[in-house]
Amino acid sequence: MRDLQPVLRHIWQEKRDVLLTVLFGWVTGLAAVGLFTASGYLISQAALSVPVYALMVVIASVKLLGFIRAIARYLERYVSHRATFTILSRIRTHFFAQLERLSPVRLQRLLYGDLLSRVVTDVEALQHFFLRIFYPPVVLVLIFLATVSFTLYFSWWLALLLLVGLIMTTVILPALFHVLRQKREQTALEQQSQLSAEATELLFGFQELKIYRQLAEKERQFKQANDTLIQTQAQIQKHELLQQVADKWVGMVTGFAVLAVGGWLITNGQLEGVYLAMFLLLTLTLFEHTAPMAAFPHYFRENKEAARRVFSIGQQKEEERKQEEETCKPDNVVQVSQPAHVSLEGPVAIRFEAVSFTYPGEGRPALNNVTFEVPAGSKTAIVGASGSGKSTVLHLILGLEQASSGQILLNDIPIDQLQPEVIWQKTNAVLQEQHFFSGTIRDNLLADVEDDKLIAALRQAGLDTFSLDQPVFDQGANLSGGEKQRLSIARVLLRQGQLWLLDEPFSSLDYPRAQKLMAQLLDAARDQTFIYVSHHLSNLDMMDQIVVMDEGSVQEQGTYAQLMNKRGMFYRLKQVEQDALNDR
Numbered sequence: 001m002r003d004l005q006p007v008l009r010h011i012w013q014e015k016r017d018v019l020l021t022v023l024f025g026w027v028t029g030l031a032a033v034g035l036f037t038a039s040g041y042l043i044s045q046a047a048l049s050v051p052v053y054a055l056m057v058v059i060a061s062v063k064l065l066g067f068i069r070a071i072a073r074y075l076e077r078y079v080s081h082r083a084t085f086t087i088l089s090r091i092r093t094h095f096f097a098q099l100e101r102l103s104p105v106r107l108q109r110l111l112y113g114d115l116l117s118r119v120v121t122d123v124e125a126l127q128h129f130f131l132r133i134f135y136p137p138v139v140l141v142l143i144f145l146a147t148v149s150f151t152l153y154f155s156w157w158l159a160l161l162l163l164v165g166l167i168m169t170t171v172i173l174p175a176l177f178h179v180l181r182q183k184r185e186q187t188a189l190e191q192q193s194q195l196s197a198e199a200t201e202l203l204f205g206f207q208e209l210k211i212y213r214q215l216a217e218k219e220r221q222f223k224q225a226n227d228t229l230i231q232t233q234a235q236i237q238k239h240e241l242l243q244q245v246a247d248k249w250v251g252m253v254t255g256f257a258v259l260a261v262g263g264w265l266i267t268n269g270q271l272e273g274v275y276l277a278m279f280l281l282l283t284l285t286l287f288e289h290t291a292p293m294a295a296f297p298h299y300f301r302e303n304k305e306a307a308r309r310v311f312s313i314g315q316q317k318e319e320e321r322k323q324e325e326e327t328c329k330p331d332n333v334v335q336v337s338q339p340a341h342v343s344l345e346g347p348v349a350i351r352f353e354a355v356s357f358t359y360p361g362e363g364r365p366a367l368n369n370v371t372f373e374v375p376a377g378s379k380t381a382i383v384g385a386s387g388s389g390k391s392t393v394l395h396l397i398l399g400l401e402q403a404s405s406g407q408i409l410l411n412d413i414p415i416d417q418l419q420p421e422v423i424w425q426k427t428n429a430v431l432q433e434q435h436f437f438s439g440t441i442r443d444n445l446l447a448d449v450e451d452d453k454l455i456a457a458l459r460q461a462g463l464d465t466f467s468l469d470q471p472v473f474d475q476g477a478n479l480s481g482g483e484k485q486r487l488s489i490a491r492v493l494l495r496q497g498q499l500w501l502l503d504e505p506f507s508s509l510d511y512p513r514a515q516k517l518m519a520q521l522l523d524a525a526r527d528q529t530f531i532y533v534s535h536h537l538s539n540l541d542m543m544d545q546i547v548v549m550d551e552g553s554v555q556e557q558g559t560y561a562q563l564m565n566k567r568g569m570f571y572r573l574k575q576v577e578q579d580a581l582n583d584r
């Protein structure tokens with residue numbers, strides 16, 4: 001039940017519609033039972049050839065109840081669906097708010113297929129919570145209480161029969177079939193998620209799978225996952241049909257029992273014969289309302305699992321945070337307080353003070369006791385071998401991850417006191433992994449400015465031949481690696497930030513083009529803070545300082561000339577690069 005608490009909270013916010021739904025549902029059910037009960041009485045009375053005027057009230061009641069039933073059913077459907085869609089939209093918004101709080105690293109840990117399944121299938125499944133789990137039992141109990149009270153007035157034997165039949169169809173049969181189906185339903189949910197994950201892996205990895213000749217094997221796994229799911233679903237459907245048959249059967253048997261007991265009561269003089277048809281129709285109509293209860297355990301289980309998956313993403317982050325807090329030494333802990341509305345003014349100065357960071361779930365730290373300073377308006381290059389922690393430094397500056405220990409200050413403000421949005425607004429970032437959306441070049445520039453500014457940015461980035469309406473396929477599939485990088489540079493040139501964070505922005509470009517673009521970026525960032533990450537060591541003499549990293553630590557720091565004179569790690573790296581270039 002704990003898993004469903006967030007859903008209940010969202011339902012509670014729609015309490016007016018919830019109450020109206022229950023009210024209209026109850027009126028609909030009572031009107032239906034009343035309609036058939038009055039009809040049964042009318043048929044019996046008519047068979048006794050009583051004068052028509054003696055039946056006027058019953059005839060009018062039948063007409064009125066038919067009318068009330070139609071109106072109340074319409075209102076019930078209208079209000080219940082309005083409530084459902086509002087609750088669904090709240091749940092969707094909540095889900096995306098949880099995703100937004102996750103850092104890209106935590107997001108990457110969730111399989112995309114599984115995530116897709118959560119946002120589509122699981123959220124959709126939750127629409128059944130109100131419609132099939134929450135209000136039908138309440139309405140049923142209310143209809144049942146009214147009907148049994150009415151029956152009790154005539155005979156407690158008949159009331160007892162209704163009670164037994166209702167317990168059979170609403171409690172015993174659903175519980176029995178639930179136990180029989182439970183394991184299969186759980187398996188089907190897991191298989192569905194597996195299939196979804198297999199499908200996205202197949203689609204996203206299609207090219208690699210084809211080149212590495214693994215496509216047939218992956219297709220076989222996908223087909224197998226599909227067939228297994230279909231088999232499980234077929235078995236579940238068989239069970240559902242069986243349950244429906246059993247349900248109808250109990251309704252019919254109760255109807256026959258009412259006839260038999262009613263006949264016996266009539267012969268004993270305890271019931272008037274004119275009421276027999278009335279009670280038969282009452283019973284059959286009442287049992288029509290128990291049908292939704294057959295599916296109750298199935299929907300309950302499905303919704304419990306869906307709620308767990310939809311609402312667990314935010315909880316995971318919270319649990320990870322607690323775990324991190326517990327594992328860090330108290331004097332080193334960076335307090336994750338709620339960021340206040342502190343703003344960053346002017347060019348940004350950055351200070352790393354003994355910063356260490358380990359990616360969640362990793363044993364080895366990506367950064368280890370890193371200390372360096374980037375003065376406001378300066379140009380800094382961070383270099384080092386692959387995996388030395390350069391990109392991680394940028395992720396921490398962007399607030400995408402929080403340091404495990406130590407402190408990062410932007411303009412002397414501890415980073416955890418800044419809202420990430422404040423940092424992002426201030427930043428012009430080109431990260432290694434850029435996403436390109438299916439649409440046009442204009443859409444992919446991600447800037448809401450006039451066309452001539454967009455065209456100027458494309459030209460500056462060396463994409464003169466591109467037009468704004470040129471199509472871009474999903475993930476930029478129709479762009480070369482170099483074109484993607486230049487499009488990212490055009491994006492960044494359109495931004496108004498004062499802190500430039502560039503992670504290997506030219507790795508797919510030829511040297512002359514890279515040099516030209518670097519000069520252009522430095523010109524655009526004239527009085528602003530500029531951090532350039534690269535494992536190529538060219539163009540670095542234009543920088544005010546160079547930070548050399550190795551295995552998560554800062555090895556050296558200084559100007560180009562200082563580091564070359566020092567003949568330390570930077571000098572050696574430069575020699576290796578030069579030798580490699582000479583060998584070509």
Ligand SMILES: Nc1ncnc2c1ncn2[C@@H]1O[C@H](COP(=O)(O)OP(=O)(O)OP(=O)(O)O)[C@@H](O)[C@H]1O
Nearest residue numbers: 105359362366385386387388389390391392393535
């Ligand atoms: N998302 C992640 N989850 C776990 N470990 C990661 C993740 N990203 C990076 N790492 C690890 O952190 C360390 C530093 O990685 P980082 O990407 O910062 O290095 P880098 O110097 O930028 O490398 P490159 O030049 O190849 O881009 C590496 O050992 C890497 O395996």
